[in-house]
Amino acid sequence: MNQLLQLIAFGIVQGATYALLAASFWLIYATTRTFHLAHSVTYAVAGYAAFVISVQLGLSLWLGAFASVISAAAVGCAIDAILYRPMRARGASVLSIFLASLGVAAAGAAALQLIFGPLVKQVPGFPNATLYLGSVTVTRLQVLTAFCAAATIFLVFLFITRTRTGNAITAVRTNPTMAMAVGIPVERISVLVFGIGSAMAGLAAFFETISFVAYPTMGLQPVMFGVIGVFLGGIGSIRGAALGGFVLGFLLVFSGLFLSQNLGVILVFAVLLVVVVFRPEGLLRSPSGA
Amino acid sequence: MTTKGKWQDGLSRRAVMLGTGAMAVSASLGVSGVARAQDVSGPLEPWFGKGGKSAGAGLTWNHGLNLALTGTGASFGQAMTRGATTATDLIRASGGPTIVLKLNDHQGGLVPPAVTGVRRLISQERIQSLGSSYGPATEALFPLIANVGLTTFWSGGAGPTGLGKTDVWITMALFALDPATGGLAYLAKRFPSAKRLALIGQQENGTAAINEIAPRVWPQVSGGQIASTEFVNIGTTDFSSLIARLKSAKADAIFTTIYGNDQGYFIKQVREAGVDIPIMSIDLGTPTVPDIAGSAIANNCFLAVDGYQPQNPNPYNALFVETFKAKYKTPPDYFAANFFEATNILAALIGRTIKAGKTPGRGSVLSDAFQAGPSFPSVYGGSAAAAGVMTFNLKDHSVTKPLGVFQIGLGGVLTKVATIEKNSTTLGPA
Known part of the structure; x- marks a missing residue:
């Protein structure tokens, strides 16, 4: 029983983080159809931004968090403006844009290594503590991470569904040609979703950095799981993507109830396979698009 | 253990400093001709004898290094390169051959770039020997090494697959296997009430320590039992699932072969989950592990290994550390130390070959030079008066090096708490 409760607690924490990443990737992919693998670079830049602000400049950890979010948004927008937009303007295929993104992901990690070196960068200072709920343990930082992730997803959900700009995003996502025809500035919407999606990834990166460390390839695995989460939950809505990310993270941990840790990932991909084959639209259908 | 060979007389710190200073002066004055003279004195003389033509002076030797230079293992590759470079500087200053390092990046252990890259080093860079790291990225080279006759020093991530392989010499303790028995014996002695041992292994390397050695040795040394056995994939950063299972197993101690950054993540998460049993x-x-683990690493964590201590007063090590720090402004680590030793062994083998009247190069000529004496100085072990010793097994090409159990402190600082022997439960004083 204790093991079950511990796995549920860890699963919720992990699931919330992956839900945030899936939602961030979804916002960009569903709106612009850009398979933005360079999201991993954005993620890593955010981690290093926290290091620069909170360690190298000696400013507070919360300024580091702000720097992570802002720098991630800036990098995401810059990649869209410098790389994707010109490619879209020239009618580049989805595959071409994907390959360009892959190139940025590889080159970006190498550039970060050149700038900061191959050693990891630690950002200490968060007053972490272990919280005991009977025999179940979580840390204060894990609780904060899960709360911030859930709150961010909820706020973005509200933004998309309750604001004019959110409606414009939905319009571009569902029918960009029609959206353009009715006067919605599609390219500005594109920049906006890159900014918001990247900022969400930046928040996740900040929490990973203060939990552990920043390093050049730190974004690869989280973004990959975020991508899987999107397709697991469904690309039709942010709720689907977030659910997919959560299920992914939760399953990875919860599989420990009956599988060794190294086999947990097999269970996740088995579930993904079943979903893709028998429910290709993902776990959550959402005709409303939200 | 101390040396008994030519370097046995030891060297005082003063002499080391003088030697280093002489080297620096020589370098600054650009006295390149010194290296070509006969009977050249130099900083490595106390352990390898005088330099000069018979030691390889004037000979340019291309030595390949197959390392992780990019990706998550890039810090290993950087440290290894620095260790080897430090050795080449000292060898040249001591009247030995000019060893030119030719690098190949296997991108963190990937086989295709390892094989393709080393082929390039052989055909285009004309390397005459090779230093290599990682498991699969080195194992995949064995056929090529045997075919070309490329004397190879496996000095990082070495495993038992290299035992007895033609022209492959393992210059480090076998990962997990050599120190496991001694480590378990120490754990049982230090924590006599610990009976239930959790085993946590990592795929790829050292699995025999988890599957064979620990289940056999632990009941013998503690009278206890194995509480659980788990394996994790390389690159794991989240150990939530494993920790939940670990808590459920009610273990009294942990024996783990997790290595690399994963180890830092593991230790940190285990401690944050309130699990305080000895590890x-x-x-x-991996130099980044203490950063990742933070203060958790100083909480009841031990290490059984050929642990490298920069502060080891052994004069051979002192020379290495001083030279390394002068060049890189940071103390060397385990990986740098291993490649430093291996490169010096290469130079010694070249010298032996020349003195034997043979022409050093590819083929078995360098491996044959091991027969003249399987022992070499080591930066591990030893004392303030003498270098440690590493001794090769001429049949299986493994090495016996000074091993110890260390208590890990903040920042990964190691305090030796016991001396252990390869595959033995015998414990010696620190």
């Missing part, structure tokens, strides 16, 4: 690990080579 015996077998690797702390």
Whole structure:
């Protein structure tokens, strides 16, 4: 029983983080159809931004968090403006844009290594503590991470569904040609979703950095799981993507109830396979698009 | 253990400093001709004898290094390169051959770039010997090494697959296998009430320590039992699932072969989950582990390994550390130390070959030179008066090096708490 409760607690924490990443990737992919693998670079830049602000400049950890979010948004927008937009303007295929993104992901990690070196960068200072709920343990930082992730997803959900700009995003996502025809500035919407999606990834990166460390390839695995989460939950809505990310993270941990840790990932991909084959639209259908 | 060979007389710190200073002066004055003279004195003389033509002076030797230079293992590759470079500088200053390092990046252990890259080093860079790291990225080269006759020093991530392989010499303790028995014996002695041992292994390397050695040795040394056995994939950063299972197993101690950054993540998460039982690990080579683990690493964590200590007063090590720090402004680590030793062994073998009247090059000529004496100085072990010793097994090409159990402190600082022997439960004083 204790093991079950511990796995549920860890699963919720992990699931919330992956839900945030899936939602961030979804916002960009569903709106612009850009398979933005360079999201991993954005993620890593955010981690290093926290290091620069909170360690190298000696400013507070919360300024580091702000720097992570802002720098991630800036990098995401810059990649869209410098790389994707010109490619879209020239009618580049989805595959071409994907390959360009892959190139940025590889080159970006190498550039970060050149700038900061191959050693990891630690950002200490968060007053972490272990919280005991009977025999179940979580840390204060894990609780904060899960709360911030859930709150961010909820706020973005509200933004998309309750604001004019959110409606414009939905319009571009569902029918960009029609959206353009009715006067919605599609390219500005594109920049906006890159900014918001990247900022969400930046928040996740900040929490990973203060939990552990920043390093050049730190974004690869989280973004990959975020991508899987999107397709697991469904690309039709942010709720689907977030659910997919959560299920992914939760399953990875919860599989420990009956599988060794190294086999947990097999269970996740088995579930993904079943979903893709028998429910290709993902776990959550959402005709409303939200 | 101390040396008994030519370097046995030891060297005082003063002499080391003088030697280093002489080297620096020589370098600054650009006295390149010194290296070509006969009977050249130099900083490595106390352990390898005088330099000069018979030691390889004037000979340019291309030595390949197959390392992780990019990706998550890039810090290993950087440290290894620095260790080897430090050795080449000292060898040249001591009247030995000019060893030119030719690098190949296997991108963190990937086989295709390892094989393709080393082929390039052989055909285009004309390397005459090779230093290599990682498991699969080195194992995949064995056929090529045997075919070309490329004397190879496996000095990082070496495993038992290299035992007895033609022209492959393992210059480090076998990962997990050599120190496991001694580490378990120490754990049982230090924590006599610990009976239930949790085993946590990592795929790829050292699995025999988890599957064979620990289940056999632990009941013998503690009278206890194995509480659980788990394996994790390389690159794991989230150990939530494993920790939940670990807590459920009610273990009294942990023996783990997790290595690399994963170890830092593991230790940190275990401690944050309120699990305070002793952890015996077998690797702390990755310099970033203490950063990742933070203060958790100083909480009841031990290491059974050929642990490298920059502060070891052994004069051979002192020379290495001083030279390394002068060049890179940071102390060397385990990986740098291993490649430093291996490169010096290469130079010694070249010298032996020349003195034997043969022409050093590819083929078995360098491997044959091991027969003249399987022992070499080591930066591990030893004392303030003499270098440690590493002794090769001429049949299986493994090495016996000074091993110890260390208590891990903040920042990964190691305090030796016991001396252990390869595959033995015998414990010696620190």
